Amino acid sequence: MPKVAAARRPQHKPKLGQHFLASDEYARRIAEAVGDISQSTVLEIGPGRGIITSLLAKRARRLIAVELDRVLAAQLRLKFGMARHVEIIEADILAVDLDSLFGPKPGLGRPGIEVKPQPVKVVGNLPYYITSDILLRLFAFSKYFESIVIMVQREVADRIAAEPGGREYGMLSATAQLYARVENLFTVPPEAFAPAPKVHSAVLRLTVAPQQERLGVAGDGFIDFLRLSFGQKRKTLWNNLKAKYAEGDLRSALAEARVKATARAETLSLEQSAAIFRSLRNSPFRS
Secondary structure (H helix, E strand, O other): OHHHHHHHOOOOOOOOOOOEEOOHHHHHHHHHHOOOOOOOEEEEEOOOOOHHHHHHHHHOOEEEEEEOOHHHHHHHHHHOOOOOOEEEEEOOOOOOOHHHHHOOEEOOOOOOOEEOOOOEEEEEEOOHHHHHHHHHHHHHOHHHEEEEEEEEEHHHHHHHHOOOOOOOOOHHHHHHHHHEEEEEEEEEOHHHEEOOOOOOEEEEEEEEOOOHHHHOOOOOOHHHHHHHHOOOOOOOHHHHHOOOEOHHHHHHHHHHOOOOOOOOHHHOOHHHHHHHHHHHOOOOEOO
């Protein structure tokens, strides 16, 4: 009989690159890294089996957990069904309408006045294969967020926190640092997960502080410019950019920013990249 009973309750197998945090100690450290959330709305991405969710639910004014896996989402709804301040959304975070979820709600104040909600704090154990996509989406809606605490593969964390001039510095580093102050908090070993991955993880805290206004690159275009700059890492900045910009304009922009034509994108600070972009912003693309 025990074998039959066990067969009727199969263990939920991980998919979609899932490795579930199983350490109470590391769950506590991650929850504490989010800070005081007693008056805050928290968005949790990928709650999994809910080890961090349980800690956040005890502290947050409102908790929204977005889980893609249907079975896990159902289990979380059962677990937190009595907690009215906890909402479980079964969805892909890349497809969630963040404007509807966090945007100003008309009608909550005086007629004709929209009440802007307090910035949201984000926490999540991000799947290794989709970390960049999730971060880029959060940055695209950065106006809603105060801070982002994420656990990612250690090598990805190193790239996000890398400084210009190092081998790890790239498009993800530049974009993250354009939108936030990055802190690499601590490393999480494989044995803290079930099943254990083959790699270490790291926890980052990104305090949202967009730099576009300060750098004079507000509006559309700068992210595309960075993407072009880092397009082929073995190429010089000149060779990456000359396919789109006239050589005369490009030569003038590099000289104005005091950047050598032989420089590579990973050696430039955000200030230098912004200076080049400002010079080129009104230059016509080459056909």
